[in-house]
Amino acid sequence: MKIDLTVNGRAASGEVEARTLLVDFLREQLRLTGTHVGCDTSQCGACVVMVDGKSVKSCTMLAIMAAGCDVTTIEGLANGAELHPMQQAFMDNHGLQCGFCTPGMVMSGLDIVNRHGRDLDAATVRRELNGNICRCTGYQNIVKSIREGARAMGD
Amino acid sequence: MREQGIGASVRRKEDQRFLLGKGRYTGDINVAGQTHAYFLRSPHAHAVIEGIDTSAAAAAPGVVAVLTGDDLAADGIGPLICGVTVTSDDGEPHRAPAHPALAQGKVNYVGDHVAVVIAETLTQAQDAAELVDVKYRPLPAVANTGEAAGDGQQQIHEVAPNNVCFNWPFGDKAANDEAFASAHRISGIELTNNRMVTNPMEPRAALGEYNSGTEEITLHMTTQNPHVHRLVLAAFNQLAPEHKLRVVGPDVGGGFGAKIFVYAEELVVGWACRKVNRPVKWTGDRSEAFMADAHGRDHVSRAEMALDENGRFLAMRVHTTANLGAYLSTFSTMVPSYLYAFLLAGQYATPLIYSEVKAVFTNTAPVDASRGAGRPEATYLLERLVDVCAADMGLDPAEIRRRNFIPKDAFPYQTPVVQCYDSGDYEAALDQAMELADYAGFAARAEEAKSRGKLRGIGFSSYVEACGIAPSAAVGQLGGGVGLWESAQVRFNPTGNVQVFTGTHSHGQGHETTFAQLVCDQLGVPFENIEVIHGDTARTQFGMGTYGSRSLAVGGVAIAKACDKLIAKGRKIAAHAMEAAEGDIEFADGNYTVAGTDKSMNIAEVAFTAYVPHNYPEGVEPGFDENAFFDPMNFSFPAGTHICEVEVDPDTGVVEIADYTAVDDFGKLVNPMIVEGQVHGGIVHGIGQALLEGCRYDSDGQLVTASFMDYAMPRADNAPDFRIGYAPTDPPHNPLGVKGCGEAGAIGAPPAIINAIANAIGVSHVEMPATPETVWRACQSAA
Ligand code: FES
Ligand code: FES
Numbered sequence: 002m003k004i005d006l007t008v009n010g011r012a013a014s015g016e017v018e019a020r021t022l023l024v025d026f027l028r029e030q031l032r033l034t035g036t037h038v039g040c041d042t043s044q045c046g047a048c049v050v051m052v053d054g055k056s057v058k059s060c061t062m063l064a065i066m067a068a069g070c071d072v073t074t075i076e077g078l079a080n081g082a083e084l085h086p087m088q089q090a091f092m093d094n095h096g097l098q099c100g101f102c103t104p105g106m107v108m109s110g111l112d113i114v115n116r117h118g119r120d121l122d123a124a125t126v127r128r129e130l131n132g133n134i135c136r137c138t139g140y141q142n143i144v145k146s147i148r149e150g151a152r153a154m155g156d
Numbered sequence: 157m158r159e160q161g162i163g164a165s166v167r168r169k170e171d172q173r174f175l176l177g178k179g180r181y182t183g184d185i186n187v188a189g190q191t192h193a194y195f196l197r198s199p200h201a202h203a204v205i206e207g208i209d210t211s212a213a214a215a216a217p218g219v220v221a222v223l224t225g226d227d228l229a230a231d232g233i234g235p236l237i238c239g240v241t242v243t244s245d246d247g248e249p250h251r252a253p254a255h256p257a258l259a260q261g262k263v264n265y266v267g268d269h270v271a272v273v274i275a276e277t278l279t280q281a282q283d284a285a286e287l288v289d290v291k292y293r294p295l296p297a298v299a300n301t302g303e304a305a306g307d308g309q310q311q312i313h314e315v316a317p318n319n320v321c322f323n324w325p326f327g328d329k330a331a332n333d334e335a336f337a338s339a340h341r342i343s344g345i346e347l348t349n350n351r352m353v354t355n356p357m358e359p360r361a362a363l364g365e366y367n368s369g370t371e372e373i374t375l376h377m378t379t380q381n382p383h384v385h386r387l388v389l390a391a392f393n394q395l396a397p398e399h400k401l402r403v404v405g406p407d408v409g410g411g412f413g414a415k416i417f418v419y420a421e422e423l424v425v426g427w428a429c430r431k432v433n434r435p436v437k438w439t440g441d442r443s444e445a446f447m448a449d450a451h452g453r454d455h456v457s458r459a460e461m462a463l464d465e466n467g468r469f470l471a472m473r474v475h476t477t478a479n480l481g482a483y484l485s486t487f488s489t490m491v492p493s494y495l496y497a498f499l500l501a502g503q504y505a506t507p508l509i510y511s512e513v514k515a516v517f518t519n520t521a522p523v524d525a526s527r528g529a530g531r532p533e534a535t536y537l538l539e540r541l542v543d544v545c546a547a548d549m550g551l552d553p554a555e556i557r558r559r560n561f562i563p564k565d566a567f568p569y570q571t572p573v574v575q576c577y578d579s580g581d582y583e584a585a586l587d588q589a590m591e592l593a594d595y596a597g598f599a600a601r602a603e604e605a606k607s608r609g610k611l612r613g614i615g616f617s618s619y620v621e622a623c624g625i626a627p628s629a630a631v632g633q634l635g636g637g638v639g640l641w642e643s644a645q646v647r648f649n650p651t652g653n654v655q656v657f658t659g660t661h662s663h664g665q666g667h668e669t670t671f672a673q674l675v676c677d678q679l680g681v682p683f684e685n686i687e688v689i690h691g692d693t694a695r696t697q698f699g700m701g702t703y704g705s706r707s708l709a710v711g712g713v714a715i716a717k718a719c720d721k722l723i724a725k726g727r728k729i730a731a732h733a734m735e736a737a738e739g740d741i742e743f744a745d746g747n748y749t750v751a752g753t754d755k756s757m758n759i760a761e762v763a764f765t766a767y768v769p770h771n772y773p774e775g776v777e778p779g780f781d782e783n784a785f786f787d788p789m790n791f792s793f794p795a796g797t798h799i800c801e802v803e804v805d806p807d808t809g810v811v812e813i814a815d816y817t818a819v820d821d822f823g824k825l826v827n828p829m830i831v832e833g834q835v836h837g838g839i840v841h842g843i844g845q846a847l848l849e850g851c852r853y854d855s856d857g858q859l860v861t862a863s864f865m866d867y868a869m870p871r872a873d874n875a876p877d878f879r880i881g882y883a884p885t886d887p888p889h890n891p892l893g894v895k896g897c898g899e900a901g902a903i904g905a906p907p908a909i910i911n912a913i914a915n916a917i918g919v920s921h922v923e924m925p926a927t928p929e930t931v932w933r934a935c936q937s938a939a
Contacts, residue, residue, distance in 0.1 A: 018279070034184035035177015037409070039357045040442040044864035047357060075177035088175040092167055095833045099664030100174030101181065101357040101409030123877070130872035134864065136357050136410050137664045139836030139901070140872040 004068040008033070009077030017064040023057075024048045026064035027074060035075040035104045039134065046133030049105040049112075050074045056112035058132070075104035078111075087111055087150035096146030098137035109133050110147035119151040158745075161677030165829035168669040169688075170662070179407040182361040182376050183439045190363070190435040191220050193425055194281035196271040196288050197447060198263035201297035201519040201857020202312065205261055205270070209289040213273055216287055218280030221432050223424070224271045225258035233257065233427050234393045236418055238484035241635035242322045242493045242515075249635075250322035250515070253313035255483040257393075257420035263292070264312060264482035265519050266859050267447025269420045274432055278439075297519040297857030301348075301479040302456040304516035312482065312517045319517045321480050322489070326497045327510035327572065335471035335508050339462035343545040349533045350924045351454035351479070351851040352844075353867060354526040356663075358409020359440040360449065362422040364429030372400045375426045379405035379691075380415045380661050381701020384638070386693050388418045388486070395426045405691040408663035412841070413525040414449045415663070416703050417486040421448075446862045451851055452526025454479040455492065455533050459541045461506075467549040469560050471508035474500060474537065478515045478523075485524035489515065494634050495530025495622070501571035502538045503582045503618045503795060504560040509572050519857040525703065527841055527902040531621040536924075539617045539907035544920055553616045553911070554590060557797075558583060561618075568888070575622060577793045578887040578895075582618060585819045585883040586797045589616075592879045593799040593817040601801070611804040611935075612814065613916025616797060617908035623896030624792035625704030641787035642706070643698050644714035646675065646722055648780040650767040652760030653685040657783075659699010660711035661691050665898060666830045667707055671715055673826055674892075678719040679759055680746020697783055705896030708826065709792045713891050717784035725782065726762040732773035733757060733765060792887050792895040796820035798839075798904035802912040806939075809932025811847055811913055813874070818904060819881040823895035831897050832880055838901020839878060844870040845902070846909035850925045868925075 005014045008031060015030045027033045027050070036059055039047035048059045051073040078085040084092065087110050097103040113121065113129045126144045135143060160166045173179050210222040236255040244250055254260075259270050271288055275281035296310040303309065304319045312319055336342060362377040373396045379385050382403040390398040408415060421438055429436040440448075457476040461469055478492030497511040546556040562569050564581040571577065590596075598614050605612035628639035645657040656675055662668060672686040689695055699711070723743050730748035731738040740751045749756040765772065766780035801815040818835055825831050848868035852860040861867035886893050906924060913922050913931060922934045 020279070028184075029186075032186075033177070034181075035179070037181070037358070038183070038439075038441075039359070039409075040864050042442065042863045042865050045357065045442075075175075079176055082172070082176075084172075084175055091175055092171040095168070095829050097171060097174055098666070098833060098837065099357065099410040100170070100179050100407065103174050104177055107175070124873075127872040134357065134869050134871060136355055136412065136841070136869070137837045138833060139838070139840035139878075140875060141836045141877050142833060144872060144877075 002065060004065055006067050006069060007071045009073055019065060021064045022060055023062040023064045023067050024059035027059060033074050033076050037101055037104060039101065044134065046105040046109060047102050049108040051108060056108055075107060086153035090150030090153055091146040094142050094146040094149060096138065096143045102133060102135040105133050106135065106143055110150055113147060114151045114154060119155050121148045121151050123148065158677055160683035161673055162826050164673065164827065166669055166673055166683065166827055168666050169672060170666065170668045181358055181407045181409055182363060182378050185363055185376055187363065187365060187435045190437050191274050191276060191432065192278040192281050193428060193436050193438040194273045194278065194285050195269050195421060196273065196285045198266060198268040198270055200263055200292050200294050201266050201299065202295040202310065203263050203292040204295065205259060205263060206291040206293055208271060210271065212289065213284040213287040216284035218276035219284045220274045220276065220434065222271060222273050222288060223428060225256050225260040228256065228258050228427065229260060231427065232394055233423065236420065237388065237392045238489055239486055239637040240490040242324055242489045244322040245325055250489050251316035252484055253315050257423045265521055266857060267521060268482065272424050272428060274428055274436055299518055299520055299853040299855060299857040301454055301477055301516065301518065304518045305514060312519060316517055321515040321517055324493050324513045328508065329510050332471050332473055332508045332510035336462045336473065339470055340465040341463045341548060342460050343463060343541065343548045344458065344460040345541050345544050345921060346458040347537065347540060347921060348923060349453045349455040349536055350845060352452045352526055352849050353446055353851050354412045354414035354449060354452055355445065355869065356410030356412055356414055359442055359445045360415065360419065360421065361439040362425040363435065363437045364425040365435045366430040366433060368433060372402060373426050373430060374402045374404065375422065376404045376406060377422045378408050378415050379403060380411040380663060380703055382661065382691055382693050383659060383699050384701050385418060389423060389426060393423055395423060402694045405661055411663045412527040413452065413529060413703060417450050417524055442864065443862055446867065447859060448521060450485040450522045450524035451481065452523065453533060454523050457537050459537050461541055461545050463545055463549060467545065467551050467556050467559055469504055469506040472500065472506050474511040476513045478513055479518050479520065480515050481518060481520045481522035483522050485522035488522060488524040490636065491525050491530045496534050498574045499531050499534040499620065499622060500538060501573050502535065503562060503620050505562045507572060520853050528899040531899065532903045532906060535617065535619040535903050536907045539619065540910060540921065543911045543914065547920065554586060554595065557586060557616060557618050576790060577620065578790055578889050579885040580793065580795050580821060581883060581885050582795060585795065585821055586618060588881050588883050589797040589799050589817050589819040592819065592881050593815065605803055611806055611916040613802050613804065613912040615800045615908045615911025615915055617904050617911065618797045619904045620793055620795040621899060621903050622791040623705035623794055624709030624788050624890065625706045626791060627789060628787050638700065639787065640700050641785050642700055642711040642714045643783065643785045644711065644718045645697050645783040646715060646718040648763035650764055652763055654679065654681050656686060656688045656715060657696040658688060658690045658711050658715060659696055660707035661702045665702065665707060666827065670708060670826050670830060671712065674712055674715055675719060678716060679722065681759065705898040708894050709890055709896045710786060710788050712894060714784050714786040716892060717786055718782045721782035721784060722780060726759055728773050728776050729762050729765050730757045733771065788889065790889040792890055794820060794822050794895040794897065794900055796900060796904060798908040800908040800912040802909065802916055804913060804916045804931060806935040809928035809935060811926055811931055813843060813876055813909065816876060817879040818901065819883050820900050821883050821885050821895065822897040823884055823887050823890065824893040825882065826894065834897045835880055835901050836878060838899060839905045840870045840875050841902040842905020843875055843909065846906040846924050846926060848874065848925050
């Protein structure tokens, strides 16, 4: 079946099967491969995108459910090569190593800001990151990145 | 120091692409005409295959081919190999059962590869796989490490009686027994080292392409060592001649050991793409990673220490049973032997050490190196034992360590277990860690915790590891089939920018940054003009890859040597151009200067001259491009002390890591920001092992923990912020003065945490993972 939606501010459409997951639609049809797949049980958060302003694990959502929605992926944040403040904070604070969990971490970070504001304490960020797994960083610098990114988003 | 040279916390070059979502991992790559592979795996831990009927699957929509072990054998594609020989106590090499990439007549673990279905789409391949009819005759399974070699156990491989791969005693047993017989006291411990699933966040994947015109196979895959994969696939698996096989490890989402090995899937993809003459792509999912990635650890051990009346260690003896799984993975045999028993001295001057390692087969996934590989197992056993000794002797855990440390003036220090430690100052690290952790204030904190109904405990771990793997001659003596040097090529382009080709592979470590800093410092070239290239056998000259915290300590030195050659060549070119004697040319900060004059020439100009040699010294080759190999003279020996403070809730058994301090000796730091990130990640990996992660098979060999829902990975709220310090010493064998830092946290953390929990509860031992249930039971037993 055919779906129409908005992805990173642009109209997009595609033919999908009923069982096609949003993450597979984004990756395989739109070739937005920044959104990753790290598990098959909706545990890791590597696939987090924004759907109508809310963070969603795109492996838990069927592509057809996103019809008519406004989807933002990691590719939709920067202004050309100029990083979004949240992305910049990850770079400045060494919030990534292999980069595989990173798109999901950045998107979850933005969602935490949406829900808790820009003045975040570490405990809140650690708790809110419960749906995202990183094997590389030990999280400390991710937490720091999100807190700093949140502050910088006001500037 | 240049602003972006050695010692600067330079922002990483690789981050921009990852943050923009422009990384290029294997799964991100699609090519025209590609097909998709899906592996049919064994649902049984142990079974005879009485027949496979692929006809219905082959006729299903979109199916290109259904291939089995017979097809593989018919094409002469060899079994998977183990590259390190361990000699068993009967004088024979370890028992090595055949390890076909697709089963031949028998399956030996849940997830074992039975057939591969190749179809136009992945869903078609998955759907068709359900139509493959496999007749299994299940056999009893062996899943328990400690019992695998026991009487009456089901035999897994004919070549391995009693399921034993090797029995490997090491050390002077008679002298050891004597020391024990006359000891003041003997302290002992029995423990398991829990089995772990390595779980890099990117699951394994492979994309094979065959060009019938050139007869070349290109294999993009999740690899930590592209050339090693090419070498083994060509030389031992007969996939293709080495010069007709290109292995590319593009961006790789973490490895931690799991992507070192040659697995069935990547081999089958490489073979199948030629067989069906279409590109074949396989993207593993997490369930497959749980089932069929090589796992880590899985030891059952007992250890004893003979002590004198002052708490000095006289002798240690160890017996370990190590589970190697159903087949031997690529480097599996060396993990519980050379990487384990040779580290049992730890930081202590124990004069006698005797160990026996029994390696066994079970009907579980193969076990091989996983972050730390052997060294975490040795450190955990030793550092737990030391705490038991301290309790038995009524000594403070810091004091018993201090009394037994190898003194700082004793380096290089020959241990009784082969290794000769390069440099160290173990007391300095201990002192700094105690200071950072405010050890003096612990009693007051414990008292305060008590008022809140919590049990607060403190635990030490003083570890040493062997990195910078490895001197080739030592590898050869130990039965390894490779040399473990590293290679580099440093190429100036005529326009003055520099490309650095390294045989190591970066999958999170940040080599593109760290190595650029080295070159920036040494050649005086601006950081932004340097590009580090790795991970493609068609672009880089050769290399042994990344594992064992070797990349900087071995690969970095190769780069420095290539830079030295460039500098030397440039001196000739500059001397000629500036009409001076070569001996009068000085090189510093990117400039060749005629000594005592203001005449100088930048290295970029020299490079240009080398490519446009119109006015050029006689006998000097044009071009400005040098390569170098470096074979280390010794391992490097990072060491340190970690101190963990926990709070245990005795009502629930929940453990909170209240504070964590790590003070490490990594030698010189090139990029402190990156080093600290490695330490953080390692510690949390160790927290995972200590508190959360435990891979379980039931008695039938079914994998109980096959997803992130059953296997608990450490998450952001499982750890506090860490206190990090460094107590560097200068390793004399390493020209850069570096030691390696990627595994330290995973090695140091588990014993520090368990020692803290045992201290909090007042018991002698708690098994890992110290889940709330385990800890609650320990609290009950202590009460
Ligand atoms: S891929 Fe969606 S949560 Fe893991
Ligand atoms: S940076 Fe590698 S998994 Fe998070």
